[in-house]
Amino acid sequence: MSTISSSLFDVNHLDALSNQTTCIHRLDPRVKLLATVVFIVSIMSLDRYQISALMPFAIYPIFLIALGNLPFKYLLRKVLLAAPFAFLIGIWNPFLDSNVSFHIGPVGISGGWLSFASIMIRFALTVFTVLALIATTGFNAVCMALERLGVPRGFVVQLLFLYRYIFVLTEEAGRMARARSLRSFDGKGMGIRVFGSMIGNLLLRTLDRAQRIHIAMLSRGFDGEIRLAYPLKVNRRDILFLSGWTALFILLRLFNLPYLLGDMFSGLAK
Amino acid sequence: MHMADALISPAVGGAMLAATAGMVLHGAKKLKEDMDDRVVPLMGVLGAFIFAAQMINFTIPATGSSGHIGGGMILAVLLGSNAAFLVMASVLTIQTLFFADGGLLALGCNIINLAFFSCFMAYPLIYKKIAGKDPNRNRILIGSIAASIASLQMGAFGVVLETWLSGVSEIPFTSFLLLMQPIHLAIGIVEGLVTAAVVTFVWKARPEILELTGSSASIRSTSMKKVLVGFAVFAAVIGGTLSWFASANPDGLEWSIYRAAGKEELKAPETRLHALFAKIQEKAAFLPGYSFKGNDSVKSDGKEVRVESGKDEAWGSVNAGTSLSGLIGGATTLLLAFFIGWFLRKLQNRS
Numbered sequence: 001m002s003t004i005s006s007s008l009f010d011v012n013h014l015d016a017l018s019n020q021t022t023c024i025h026r027l028d029p030r031v032k033l034l035a036t037v038v039f040i041v042s043i044m045s046l047d048r049y050q051i052s053a054l055m056p057f058a059i060y061p062i063f064l065i066a067l068g069n070l071p072f073k074y075l076l077r078k079v080l081l082a083a084p085f086a087f088l089i090g091i092w093n094p095f096l097d098s099n100v101s102f103h104i105g106p107v108g109i110s111g112g113w114l115s116f117a118s119i120m121i122r123f124a125l126t127v128f129t130v131l132a133l134i135a136t137t138g139f140n141a142v143c144m145a146l147e148r149l150g151v152p153r154g155f156v157v158q159l160l161f162l163y164r165y166i167f168v169l170t171e172e173a174g175r176m177a178r179a180r181s182l183r184s185f186d187g188k189g190m191g192i193r194v195f196g197s198m199i200g201n202l203l204l205r206t207l208d209r210a211q212r213i214h215i216a217m218l219s220r221g222f223d224g225e226i227r228l229a230y231p232l233k234v235n236r237r238d239i240l241f242l243s244g245w246t247a248l249f250i251l252l253r254l255f256n257l258p259y260l261l262g263d264m265f266s267g268l269a270k
Numbered sequence: 271m272h273m274a275d276a277l278i279s280p281a282v283g284g285a286m287l288a289a290t291a292g293m294v295l296h297g298a299k300k301l302k303e304d305m306d307d308r309v310v311p312l313m314g315v316l317g318a319f320i321f322a323a324q325m326i327n328f329t330i331p332a333t334g335s336s337g338h339i340g341g342g343m344i345l346a347v348l349l350g351s352n353a354a355f356l357v358m359a360s361v362l363t364i365q366t367l368f369f370a371d372g373g374l375l376a377l378g379c380n381i382i383n384l385a386f387f388s389c390f391m392a393y394p395l396i397y398k399k400i401a402g403k404d405p406n407r408n409r410i411l412i413g414s415i416a417a418s419i420a421s422l423q424m425g426a427f428g429v430v431l432e433t434w435l436s437g438v439s440e441i442p443f444t445s446f447l448l449l450m451q452p453i454h455l456a457i458g459i460v461e462g463l464v465t466a467a468v469v470t471f472v473w474k475a476r477p478e479i480l481e482l483t484g485s486s487a488s489i490r491s492t493s494m495k496k497v498l499v500g501f502a503v504f505a506a507v508i509g510g511t512l513s514w515f516a517s518a519n520p521d522g523l524e525w526s527i528y529r530a531a532g533k534e535e536l537k538a539p540e541t542r543l544h545a546l547f548a549k550i551q552e553k554a555a556f557l558p559g560y561s562f563k564g565n566d567s568v569k570s571d572g573k574e575v576r577v578e579s580g581k582d583e584a585w586g587s588v589n590a591g592t593s594l595s596g597l598i599g600g601a602t603t604l605l606l607a608f609f610i611g612w613f614l615r616k617l618q619n620r621s
Contacts, residue, residue: 007325011368022618040375044280048438052600055607062611067618082370086274089439108543111438119438127370134367142367151291153296158360161314166321166364173322187329190336192460195328196467199339203348203468204475206319213311262599270556 008170010078014131017070018138024068028234029137029145031242035060036133038246040126042253049101049114054109054121060245061125064132075135079127084263090119139163144232168209173202272365273429275373281435286432287378293386297352309353318355320345325591330460337457342388343418343465344397347397348472349478351389358385383428392421405480410469415462422458426450427563 018025024032039060065072097112134142134146140160147156176198184190214222251257301309320341327336341361345354359381365371372380400413430450434443470472473554 007369014368037374040275040373041280041284044275044278044283044375052603055603059607059610062607063614066611066614069615069618079371082274085272086276089277089433089441093440096442110520115438115440119276123274125373128277128372130367130374131370139367152295152298154301155294155356157310158313158317158356159363161311162317162321162357162360162364165315165318169315169322169327174327177326190327190329192328192331192463192467195326196464197328197471199323199464200468200471200475200575202323203319203472206315207312207476207479209316210312210380211308213315214308217311256393256463256599258599258601258603260599261602265598265602 005174006177008167008174011166013074014135015138017135017139020069020136022069022136023068023237024064024136027136027241028232028238029141030148030232031238032133032137033142033149034147035242035245035249036129038249039129041135042249043122043125045253046118046122048118049111050256051118051121052262053252053256054118054125056252057249061128061132064129064136068132068134068136070132075128075131078131079124080147082127083123086119086123090116093119124172126186148232169202169206172205176202272362272372273376273383273432277374277436277438278376278379278472279434279438280375282432282436283378286382287375287376290359290378290381290386293381294356297356300352301356313353313357316345316348317361320357320361328464331463337460339464340384340388340422340461342385343393343397343414343423343461344468346389346393347401347414347465347469351394354393355385355389358389379428379432383425383432386500387424387428388417388421391424392417396420405473407470410473411466414466414469415459418462418465419455419458422454422461423451426454446609589610 036081039057043054043057064070065075093116094110094112097110097115100108101111101114102109137145140163143156143159143163146159147153179196180189180194323341323344324338329335330337337444342354342358345357348354349357360379362372362384363377366373366377366380395414397417400416401409405413427447427450429445430443433439433441433446439446469480
């Protein structure tokens, strides 16, 4: 039950964050989406033992979070909540690949631990960035960007509709789940039978609601086509943002900056 | 079982995304051609319904733990293949963006695993065949369970295949398969029971809703052919890729049984294990993702990288980037990045 209200709170909270007006929020949603895709592809294409080369990529999510005025701790909590699957898949690496690949003093580090650490760092970077994208852009703007980038309108309309009704239906589901748990003693009635008819009832109400919505839409002149109005316009700042970040990602992908830097340091020490 | 960006290679993510994009395009076009405008609000609201239903937990029989539904099969029964697929895809997109379940590039994988198999394979080929045009309680039950098991088995297989082709995780194909399939057999049975419960409820309360999708035969017969052709192409591509690997891992099953017997923990299988991986690795180097070997950072600085002797080149790819210089440099860059972030935030707050 607490999970229902807290996930609703999450969606609400991200939605509220996306209503700010920082310089990041004002950017065209398309350039943010494209830059994020280039970012993710650059990270994913790195060698799987790579750790140091991943580090400089952190600048992009940090940039978005800092300038977009986003709460770091809140995003961190969301990233940690999503971590178990990547963790469960990655944690096998240290056991399966026990080749010692290099030493720090007397301690040998195996390739498995390296690739495991690499997976978790990639995970953190990509998830932070996607959350920062939605929190600086908002869902409606992302949908418009998708439509402009060639995603079929039918699917975009579906996304917008779904988003609109998540709030309504999740609140209703939350009330039903609360009512069920208040009437349940000793875990009775929490099984599949009650769940089935409960969800069935929710479904029937949902279908009725869909019908009312359809009638309302018809009476407002709906003809099966939804027209989206977009005030999207790319200006110089947007182009600068996209080209600048894309160039940086490609540069960071091709050259291991931290390694060159570390080499310089150790060269100086000698 | 949402795949994350961190676990897949760009080649796998990109291929799956392209396949999904084709299916979404096709689905959206078909819907526009065939369906009446009632379906638009219906799909949106049912997507929200699945979303809400996924959040209500129930007690799983015989275990006492609690779980939630996936919902792909319920949608398919209510809406038919095409619309259900679009709805599931939209639900997965929102989960990626707001709950970090999955990832932008992994979205294609997730849509294939969780939406394609249930809506385009299990529903038309299994559920429809069993439940038929004139369903009754038992047919719905058997059809739901069989179709749910099948779709989750295919989905789990998809996860294993995608993980393995990506080569980010070390888990061997067969062991992962032996781990995933039985778990998803259990999940499939539960999902089937829940699907049957919901569908039976709707069937008793409002039988006309099920007739709506059951009767629209023309839509299915035309779209199914194209979908099957698409799937054949998909299978051919995957099969072609697989044949790269087939010779690399002839004794996979034998090996995993040996491993599962588990008497000698890590010592004995080590050489075999590594020989095996080295072979897979060699083959996998054909895939983009870790074939970018032209990097200037790969070689150089032999002092600090003590690559163990006797390993072949593929394993030697643990490279200079992970050497001490790399670590120092990495830590410095990260600190620098945080410092820039702190500075930008300060600047932001002042203005």
